[in-house]
Amino acid sequence: xxxxxxxxxxxxxxxxxxxxxxxxxxxxxxxxxxxxxxxxxxxxxxxxxxxxxxxxxxxxxxxxxxxxxxxxxxxxxxxxxxxxxxxxxxxxxxxxxxxxxxxxxxxxxxxxxx
Numbered sequence: 001x002x003x004x005x006x007x008x009x010x011x012x013x014x015x016x017x018x019x020x021x022x023x024x025x026x027x028x029x030x031x032x033x034x035x036x037x038x039x040x041x042x043x044x045x046x047x048x049x050x051x052x053x054x055x056x057x058x059x060x061x062x063x064x065x066x067x068x069x070x071x072x073x074x075x076x077x078x079x080x081x082x083x084x085x086x087x088x089x090x091x092x093x094x095x096x097x098x099x100x101x102x103x104x105x106x107x108x109x110x111x112x113x114x
Contacts, residue, residue: 007053007057007069010053011073011077014070017044017050020043024039024040068108069108072101073105075098079098
């Protein structure tokens, strides 16, 4: 269970970094002057911490489960952040896709001895 929580935490940090980057860029192209920005460094730190957690989990947990759970959590977090912060609209089929991602995380983890 601890590895599942660490994987979810890693993806939450990745998604949080993506959210901050989206706010920083405001639709503009990336250029090296953005590296002078403290918020941009915050996003790099968030992604770096997430990467370290991911490496730790991969050392102790199956690759197939780790990456599957990361991908499914990315779907859930991205949709939630898009709706909350960017007022993105989703229909019933889109929500069904998110629900399937949640089911995939549960089924991927069921029966694993960790």
